[in-house]
Amino acid sequence: MNQTTLLLFAGLGAFLLLATLIGQFLAWKQGKTGVIDNLNQRIYAWWLMVIVLGVAFAAGKYAVILLFLGISFYALREFLTLLPTRRGDYWALLVAFYVALPVQYFLIAIDWYGLFSIFIPVYVFLLLPILASIGGDTHHFLERTAKVQWGLMIAVYCISSVPALLTLEISGYEGRNLLLIAWLILVVQLSDVFQYVCGKLLGKHKVAPSLSPSKTLEGLVGGVFLATLVGGALYWITPFSFSEALIIALIVNALGFAGGLVMSAIKRDRGVKDWGAMIQGHGGMLDRIDSVCFAAPVYFHIIRYFWT
């Protein structure tokens, strides 16, 4: 870890310490209420995320790739668990878990951009329906195949764009690519937090009542605005200038919000509130990572196009 990374994590630690103290103070003063309980669970989960990410950063590139491989695995399993797949999908699911997932991350580890950028969208896309047709079950055939492909795109391809940031060669920024990941995750996750806080404090007008009743216009505008400011303020850890950082932060925050909406629509359709029950107070892995799924690939390609 270099000086900037240490500084960033020290700042995060100090910030979380403050949040923990406030949370515990509120719990001590007001007793156990639902909102404060939820707040403290969220703070606890944030500690967990910062520590896991910090340890992986300290251990280096391959540890980060392995970490996101694990995240993809949990996300993919949550997604496919909710799908009504049938016996005939066995080989397609087997390939999704045991081939597509590890191969995608292996290609990132060996830095083969030409293949990892098309492996799932092209090769796996063609392979899955072939395997499904061998299964011999024509019932809802296209629907089933498309759903498995979609799960792989979201949970593996999109999430793998995060460690793929480590493969980018930006002149004058050598050895600091981990900070690209830190910036993205911090900005997008903070946007979620700010949206939650602004929505709770000021929320009146619902943005998408049929998708997610808790998302309000006030939360959206306030959350995206504040997180974009933080993204701009942290421009010194990125290769961007202040104004570039603002624009990119706005793009990833808007995509993150849209990602949350899309994933809510799927949950609604399947009749569940959360994707899983992995982290207390946060639902499953996909509930936590849905905004990153949508923001990461675009963020990756913006940097790749303009900075390399």
Place this chain on the structure above:
Amino acid sequence: MLATLLRSLILGLAKFITGARAHGEFSFEQNSKPTLYYANHTSHGDFVLLWATLPAHIRQQTRPVAGADYWGKTPLRRFIIHQVFNGVLIARDGNTSGDSPLTPLFDALNQGDSLIFFPEGTRNLTDADLLPFKSGLFYLTQQHPSLILQPVWITNLNRAMPKGYPLPLPLLCTLNFGPRFCVAPKTNKAATIEFATTALTALQQDTPT
């Protein structure tokens, strides 16, 4: 020693691959009386998963009921079912001797053991949610009026471990524990079976999928 090692390995693997989670009403406090954990049956892994989600002290006195025709076939299977799982074997067909095929189960209950039991008698490979129960469950409640029945609905294991395929898929499985109950004395066979079936299928709707 080998059995203990194998047991930890199988339980750990089953929990990791399926992410098995128990939901619903499963207080394991009042545990002096034998309990019949009964569940839907779609995979060979059913009893392993149910067994794995029980707390260790309950698991020690809970024995899975398994088909003698499958588990008694080879020395390896016999070792696994007896030494690793402490199972009770039941003859499912061709009962030529005069004894009731349920005798080993009665013996286990008389010893104070609890049982894991699949009242459908065989794995359900159809599209139906549940096959009609065999009468075994009724005779167990007849013989043991104080027997506590604990319905458990197992979701997704048939997708995670489909029959006839080599590798399990790491899909999430949930076990939904319903309210436990006793069958009132003198309840007839049809009523007992119907009540137990309803108690089990009711859990299906509650299972978060």
